[in-house]
Amino acid sequence: MGEPYVGARTPRREDARLLTGRGRYVGAVRLPGTVHAYVVRSPVAHGRLVGCDAKQAWAVEGVLDVITPSDAPDLRLPCVSLSPDQRMTSYRVLDDAVRYAGQPLAVVVARTPEAARDAAELVDLALDEFPAAVGAERAMEEGAPLLYPEWGTNVATDFTLGDADCASYVEAAEHVVEMTFTMGRVSPYPMEPRGVVAAYADDELTVHISSQAPHHVREHLAEAFGLSHDRVRVISRDTGGGFGGKEHVYPDEALVCLAAMRLGRPVSWSESPGDRLFATLPARAAVHRARLALDADGRFVALHADVLGDLGAHPSNVGASTFAVTATLLPGPYRFDRVAARVRGVVTTTTPTGSYRGFGQPEAALTRERLIDEAARRLGVDRVELRLRNMLGPDDLPYTTRVYQPYDSGDYPGALRALRDLVTPVEKDDGRRRGIGYSCHVESTGMGPSMDLKATAIQAGGYETVVLRMEQDASVVVSSGVVSIGQGIETALAQLAADRVGVPIERVRVALGDTAATPYSSIGSIASRSLAVGGGALTRAAERLRGRLVALAAHRLEASPDDLELAEGVVRVKGDPAASISLRDLATSAWRGWDLPEGVPPGLEERVSYDPAAYTFAYGAHAAAVAVDPETGAVEVERYWVVNDAGVLVNPAVVEGQIRGGVVQGIGMALTEEIVYTPEGQPITDYLLPTTREVPDIEVVMPQTPSPLTPGGMKGAGEAGTIGPPAAIANAVADALPEIAGRITDVPLTPDRIWSLLSAR
Amino acid sequence: MGEPYVGARTPRREDARLLTGRGRYVGAVRLPGTVHAYVVRSPVAHGRLVGCDAKQAWAVEGVLDVITPSDAPDLRLPCVSLSPDQRMTSYRVLDDAVRYAGQPLAVVVARTPEAARDAAELVDLALDEFPAAVGAERAMEEGAPLLYPEWGTNVATDFTLGDADCASYVEAAEHVVEMTFTMGRVSPYPMEPRGVVAAYADDELTVHISSQAPHHVREHLAEAFGLSHDRVRVISRDTGGGFGGKEHVYPDEALVCLAAMRLGRPVSWSESPGDRLFATLPARAAVHRARLALDADGRFVALHADVLGDLGAHPSNVGASTFAVTATLLPGPYRFDRVAARVRGVVTTTTPTGSYRGFGQPEAALTRERLIDEAARRLGVDRVELRLRNMLGPDDLPYTTRVYQPYDSGDYPGALRALRDLVTPVEKDDGRRRGIGYSCHVESTGMGPSMDLKATAIQAGGYETVVLRMEQDASVVVSSGVVSIGQGIETALAQLAADRVGVPIERVRVALGDTAATPYSSIGSIASRSLAVGGGALTRAAERLRGRLVALAAHRLEASPDDLELAEGVVRVKGDPAASISLRDLATSAWRGWDLPEGVPPGLEERVSYDPAAYTFAYGAHAAAVAVDPETGAVEVERYWVVNDAGVLVNPAVVEGQIRGGVVQGIGMALTEEIVYTPEGQPITDYLLPTTREVPDIEVVMPQTPSPLTPGGMKGAGEAGTIGPPAAIANAVADALPEIAGRITDVPLTPDRIWSLLSAR
Known part of the structure; x- marks a missing residue:
């Protein structure tokens, strides 16, 4: 065999189709x-x-x-x-x-x-x-129009996660930073x-x-x-493209x-x-009243958030889940004595809200990381040092947070230190004010395990099944319930299958996206799980298929399986090049039912389900360098750095592309994108997606700490890029404009908003 | 549960589609x-x-x-x-x-x-x-044009099956009847x-x-x-319709x-x-020089045939297999001391020949049963008595013939006696001459086991796989590599699945005919095997699925599986109507991966292959009553009777329909259908399919001796009807016209042929 495929920057096999107009989109169905x-x-x-x-x-x-x-x-x-x-x-x-x-x-x-x-x-x-009720805060007001008068309220759901005594820890602490953050309503905006x-x-x-x-x-x-x-x-x-939408x-x-x-x-x-x-579900619309409590030494004591989520006209297919995920990922990579979040989902007379890449996590990061920067500013300590002082180290892992998340592996401080080493400020004398912002996060990926939603408060997930077949001509078909949504999963699964079975990647086909021809997947390609869970199932299936090929060869060659090796399309007796049998010969016999060991059924197909014991946690550290025009309030992101660890990378080029794309969406969220309503409930949006003009070079560094859970060690990577930018950019703007730093709380940071804050002083 | 579906005359589920123009034929693909x-x-x-x-x-x-x-x-x-x-x-x-x-x-x-x-x-x-070479005999002549000059002959294959010393037994016997039979070249002629x-x-x-x-x-x-x-x-x-074509x-x-x-x-x-x-492969074209040897008591001593098969321009996808099957089914339900057949496949300058319902068996029956009738005539014994005297009885079974066929179960004499009781001659004074003819056969069905064709002389076969899935709503999907070719297999598989799993038939769907969505089947719906082999796999898969449902219910109800019963969409504890769980609830949990016993994978799908240990043998006895117009030579079949045992009948109405349809094709073969060539190799055929005018009422009686092999006891039934008619009708014509009985050897028995024989006397 040549170099392994896993870890290689194999070109995406879907691109030939997609770039030449042969994509099998709904619009092409005749x-x-x-x-x-x-x-x-x-x-x-x-x-x-x-x-x-x-x-x-x-x-x-x-x-x-x-x-x-x-x-x-x-x-x-x-x-x-x-x-x-x-x-x-x-x-x-x-x-x-x-x-x-x-x-x-x-x-x-x-x-x-x-x-x-x-x-x-x-x-x-x-x-x-x-009369309309626009925005969660308005819908909570006394006398607000009720969408479902029989409820007597617009609050559809109200629950608290974490430590019941968190508020008392906050109140008793030496220092408390309290801020209220607003995340604009944004739209996942796929090309199709x-x-x-x-x-x-x-x-x-x-x-x-x-x-x-x-x-x-x-x-x-x-x-x-x-x-x-x-x-x-x-x-x-x-x-x-899906992005949750x-x-x-x-x-x-x-x-x-x-x-x-x-x-x-x-x-x-x-x-x-x-x-x-x-009509397409937007997301993010939430208001967080949050408090970070520190002791005299700058140690994080408690974190408390009151998450007010705008459900729109009714709970959607994800209901208040995004707001709940904000709560569960609130602590990030830090240690706290207590953490708690109250989550309320409020109905309003607007389009229902749903999922969007990051699913509550950019909101959690913005809240936590802005509070930390503000604490550092007030306490007069270095913001990176304050983070490192409170961060969970690699030896602390595995670690279960106060809001039940079992962090599995990683080196959080290592990522932040690596990021700090990358950051180089922009120095230019053009009248604009410049700043650098940091943001760290831990990311929930590889959604699982399977649990009865009705019986649990938060976690839901699902296993994945792979059907892996070797055809009579030794070509291989991988079939899975995950879907090709532009994320390169076809290529990544082909790489895994080729390596683990032991065939050239050209002989591997990946069949996805048809319920009549793929195994069941209860949730599909969401939640950064396609590779972690689907690839986990494939890894196990491939191990079984390879084992079966070796066993069949052992029968045919009258050898012990331990004496055999599979490579280059044949199984051979180690050290005896003459004693070998081709995969094609084995596969033909297997399918025809010829000359099989006693009790071995015909065919050469493995159906394997992988139900993760838990989520697997990726993490990252982002930094942004911004320039703010004080005359107009316009913010430009001049440089952007990402350190992201998604475990074993099957295809670093694909992951890097995913991260860059996510950062671009994060920049949109931070600076330009928002669906705005009139008080009468009419959307009056000029929805500004970032273009190449708004996006700087993005430097991406990808350490790889294997997941101890996933067969193959992979973690999810699809959403990583979107989580950091709102926090990093808001922190950078606060760094550039210390005179209004305490009031940098709402995204998008439009020129209008910045200019108003500067003018109001 | 109500009455079982297996054995019921359930209406064919495919008919609603086929009869209302919604058949999914190739012509409907747009x-x-x-x-x-x-x-x-x-x-x-x-x-x-x-x-x-x-x-x-x-x-x-x-x-x-x-x-x-x-x-x-x-x-x-x-x-x-x-x-x-x-x-x-x-x-x-x-x-x-x-x-x-x-x-x-x-x-x-x-x-x-x-x-x-x-x-x-x-x-x-x-x-x-x-120059052309039309007909196997012509192609064998000295100086005949050679299709492949490099061979130096037109004989493509030449092999002998059975007893090497058969000829010496024939030569030493008291009585020998020798005749040469010609089977016309006929076309399977499906509606589509x-x-x-x-x-x-x-x-x-x-x-x-x-x-x-x-x-x-x-x-x-x-x-x-x-x-x-x-x-x-x-x-x-x-x-x-396929009929082998x-x-x-x-x-x-x-x-x-x-x-x-x-x-x-x-x-x-x-x-x-x-x-x-x-261009569509015809079949049957063969000449048999055959000898039946009897001892002084009318006991069958030996049967020998020299089968000269016309392959057409090259061996087809079935090559000389039909001629080989003629040889292996030559002995029928009788005991012989010796049996042998030489099989030659000869190339001729005509369309290659292939498969047609019956696949060599109508030819074997014509040869053997005409020889027996002629022997009875010459020896002056009753033709039914002569048959019964030499027939294998139920206690002789299982029995392996001299040409290697392991007959499994049945009552051959019982079938012939039952047939004799049915037969009532037509009495009418219209100037036509009347006769009755009988024919008995044993039929190879349920093609299997899987064997390497390259390594064996004759048998080849194949397993079938069924994927049986219960969906979350407790509906059931059966998927199989066999195909719906008009034979009612969708209905029969649905009946089996409904009974064996324990759900109403309306909740069962049968998915066939798409290689991307059905399990592999190396040979498909041929050789009367779809139900015997595919249904065998389904029977086993259903037993497993039912067992899994009961095991899941035992886990949920905290009961022993032995105390549970599955009926009417629920699993309940026997004798405790309150302790029950619905199949829907079980199926939802199984697919979601919720609350499963330790080590049980999620999902509810069984994939089971069934590779039969051998063919399973059906059998039948046919009788025809004919009237021959001595002025024109025209033969009319006035009555027709069939006794056929195909093991357990899943749907007797479907089997009866299959048998009647087969008899109609057999009547065509016997009387009207033939592809005729000029000596220059130009087809000059007016191909006469029988219509309702040529087909009498057909009485069908169906005893059921279960197959000891097939899970469920089924044998094949698709080809049964075609095997008897040429022999029974030729025997009936010989009975009607004793003066030319010894020359009734060739089918079709066209008016021209009969008239010529009568005139030649």
């Missing part, structure tokens, strides 16, 4: 007889639909169906509930009670997209309008819009959908429509399936640019 | 951008293509490709070789050496079928023509023509094909094109795939009515 859906959405944020007159819509040439709330009174999708107290567990997909602008109220289906759209504009909606082509034929619903979790979509659709699970097939072959089944997607079932022909729909901000 | 192929065929039987000018064809509007032999010099398909002496093991798909009229010489691809056809007519073929839609994208060849054996097609195409097996997917969702990969089908690979777009092709007789 089914004969396909018709087109258009979703009619509420123009108001809060109210009641009292009439829906579709007569004029029906009159448009080519219109085939108009679906209104009365056509689907029982069609519901689930709200995930983490806590038994959550006030709702499902919602109506077409509801005449309106709770956000953009809520689907009807669907028009026509022979052409244009006819569907024209007809949709003729659907006459009669709406009684109610959401889209569905649904077909219903022969009592089977086939759904092509841009999704991170096709098996999950299958379950939810089957349950929503009362179909037998075996009658639903979901296909997501290439998904052009595509782990849900959306109401509009379910409605397209309903239309296909009603019409008996394929129905196509794709998210419009407007839908992205109206 | 892929965007599909273009159309037309195959240019040789107009001559023997010669050499010395030029192929496609200039004019290329000039036709819409033509996209013209493929000629020089474009595919290395594209070959295999000839199956049973005997190491066979002179060829593969053939060129596009060969400039022409050996039959209809041989593919070029392919034209165009945007429309019409353009392809028009252009095909403009391909200018320059052919040197050689052969057809392919092939697409090549993303380095993957996807082939929709009307096939009985998609996994087999996949292997052969992958090898032919040098593709990795994992890059070929074959889909055969509904196949509208669709167990091969045909040259025209491979060429359509080649066109798809060259063009990178889907290519469609369908067999034309002319192709059926030119």
Whole structure:
């Protein structure tokens, strides 16, 4: 064998397809007889639909169906509930009670997209309008409009994690830094819009959908429509980015399936640019009132946060989970005597909030790391030194935090020291004020183990299964329930399989994204878990397959398995080059059922599930160098450094790309991106994604501390890049502008916001 | 639970689809951008293509490709070789050496079928023509044209099975009846023509094909094109009849795939009515010189046959196997001291011959049963009594014949006696002459075990694998490599699964016919094996799944598995109706990985292979009542009776339908169907399929002796009906016309043939 594939910067095998226009996206699905859906959405944020007159819509040439709330009174999708107290567990997909602008109220289906759209504009909606409640704080106010009057409140869920006596530790401490942070509502913004082509034929619903979790979509659709699970097939072959936004089944997607079932022909729909901000779940929207307590020596005593999360109109498919994850990752890489967080999920008359890369962790990092910087400033100590003084060292691990997270392995101080060595300030005399900011985090990756959500407060997860087959010609097929969402998982799994089985990577094919041809995955490609959990299963499957090949060869060669070695397409007796048998010969015999050892079944396929005992924890340290224009308040990130440890790296090039991409999204979150509503609940967003102009060179260093849990030692890496930037950049801005440092609490740090703070002094 | 499904006449679940035009045939496949192929065929039987000018064809509007032999010099398909002496093991798909009229010489691809056809007519073929050799006997003559001059003969294979001293037993016997039988060349004639839609994208060849054996097609195409097996997917969702004719990969089908690979777009092709007789493999064409030896008491001493099989232009995908099966099933249900058969496969300048329902067995039955009737006539004994006197009784079984067949179970004399009791002659005074004929047979079914063809002379077979999954909602999916070819296998597998797992049949789905979603099957739905082998695997898988459900319930209910019963969607503690758990609850936990016993992996899926230890032998006795018009020679079958034992019947209605259908094909073989060639090798066939006018009421009685081999006791039933009719009808004609009885040797017994025999006296 040549060099191992694991650890090599193997070119991504999906790129040839994706870069030459052969991506297998939903938009490329062509089914004969396909018709087109258009979703009619509420123009108001809060109210009641009292009439829906579709007569004029029906009159448009080519219109085939108009679906209104009365056509689907029982069609519901689930709200995930983490806590038994959550006030709702499902919602109506077409509801005449309106709770956000953009809520689907009807669907028009026509022979052409244009006819569907024209007809949709003729659907006459009669709406009684109610006052809006925008923002979690407003929705908590006395007298705020109630979205569900029967509750008597807008608080859908309210629970506390961690130490019950945390507040008393805070109050008794020498120093307490208290700040209130606001994280803007942002949108995961994948290049491929959401889209569905649904077909219903022969009592089977086939759904092509841009999704991170096709098996999950299958379950939810089957349950929503009362179909037998075996009658639903979901296909997501290439998904052009997900970032959490595509782990849900959306109401509009379910409605397209309903239309296909009603019409008996394929129905196509794709998210419009407007839908992205109206209808695709945004995330982050939260307010944290937080306190860091230190003793006289600058030792961290306690950390307490009051997390107020904006659920939007109803708990989504992830409910208040992101806010709960903020709480569980609040302590980061530091030791505290006490930690606690109260988490409240509040309904507001806005689009429901969901998942976004990082899933509560950028929010936790911003809160903790800004508090630490502010403490260092007030105490007059070096901010890096203050961090190192309170950090868990490598010898402290494994370590379970006060909020139940079993950190497994790593060298947190090592990462911060390495980062400090990298950082070089920008020196330029252009009238702008410059600063450096640091941020450290520990990241929950490799979501598992499998647990009954109903029975646990926080953790949920899931195993992964890999089916690994060697074909008769010794080619290898890996099939898994994780999905190719642009993250390079096809390449990484191929590298693992090639090394562990012992075949050239060109002989390995990776089959993903079709519930009819891949093993079950309850949650799919989310939570930085595809490689840690899916690759863990593959590692074990490959070990078994290799063992089976050697056993078959031992039988054929009449040798002991211990005397055999597998390399270069053959199994040979060590030291006897003449005594060998090719993998192709072994594989043909195995599949044909020829000449097998007694009791060995035919075939050459391993099906292995890996259910991690726990999450595995990656970590990182970020630093940003910024320049602030005091005249305009504009912030530029001039340099950015990342030290990130994601365990064993199967493909460092892929991980590095993931980290850079995540940092770019983090810069957007820190500086420009926000979905803004009027007090009436109308989004008035000019949504500014960072471009290459806003992004500096990003230096990435990747130490590798193997996970002691994952077979193969991998940890997750997909979300790492997004966690640090809001905190690092906010700290850098505070460093540049010490006169308003205590008030650098809210992201995005738009020019308007900075300029206002500077002007208010 | 209500009545068991196994044994019930459950309506066929595939019929709703097939009868309402929703069959998933190749003709229903619509892929965007599909273009159309037309195959240019040789107009001559023997010669050499010395030029192929496609200039004019290329000039036709819409033509996209013209493929000629020089474009595919290395594209070959295999000839199956049973005997190491066979002179060829593969053939060129596009060969400039022409050996039959209809041989593919070029392919034209165009945007429309019409353009392809028009252009095909403009391909200018320059052919040197050689003399033809039609019929195996002609091809054996001194000085006959040689198809492969390098062989020095047209005999491709020559081997002898059975007792080496058989001939000496024949020669020493008291009575010897010697006759020479000719079986006409007939065509399996399914309702759905052969057809392919092939697409090549993303380095993957996807082939929709009307096939009985998609996994087999996949292997052969992958090898032919040098593709990795994992890059070929074959889909055969509904196949509208196969009868053996669709167990091969045909040259025209491979060429359509080649066109798809060259063009990178889907290519469609369908067999034309002319192709059926030119290009689809016919079967049966054989001449048997056979001798039955009896002692003075009418005891069968020996049976010897010299089987001369017409292979056509080259050994096909089944080579000389049908002729070999004639030899191995020659003894039927009788005891002989010695049996032997010499088998020769001869190449002739006609379309290669292949498989057809019965696969050599109708030929064996005709030979043996006509000899017996003629012996009875000559010896002046009752033909039924002569049979019963020599028949193996139930206590003789298991019994291995002189030609190695391990008969397993049955009551052969019982079947014949039951048949005799059914038979009632037609009495009518219309100037026609009437007779009754009998035929008994033992039938090889449930093809297995798996053996290396290269290492054995005759038997080959294969295991089947079933993947049986219970979904989270307790619905059940059965997936198998056997194929739905109209034989009702979907219904039968659903019945088995419902009973053995313990769920209503409505909750069972059967998924077949897609190599990407079904387990490997090396040979598919041929040889009356789908239910015996596939159902055997399912029976075992269902037992395991049921056991696992009970074990999971025992864990959850804290009970002993022995105290539990599974019925009506729940597992309950016997005698304690309150202590129960639903299958849905168990299945959800199993898939989610929640609350499983230590060491039990998540999921609820069983993958079980069943490799039979041997074939399992069905048997039957047939009788026909005929009327012969002495003026015209026309034969009418007025009544027909069948006693057939196929072991445990999962669905008697389906089996009865299969038997009736087989008898109809047997009547065609006996009376009307034959592909006739001119001496120049041009087919001049008016191919007469029997219609309802030619088919009488058929009475079917079905005793059930379980197979001691198959889990579940099933034997094969798909071919049973075709085996008896040629022999029973020929015997009936001989009975009606004793004056020419000794010359009733050849089928079909056309009016012309009978009239000639009568006139020649």
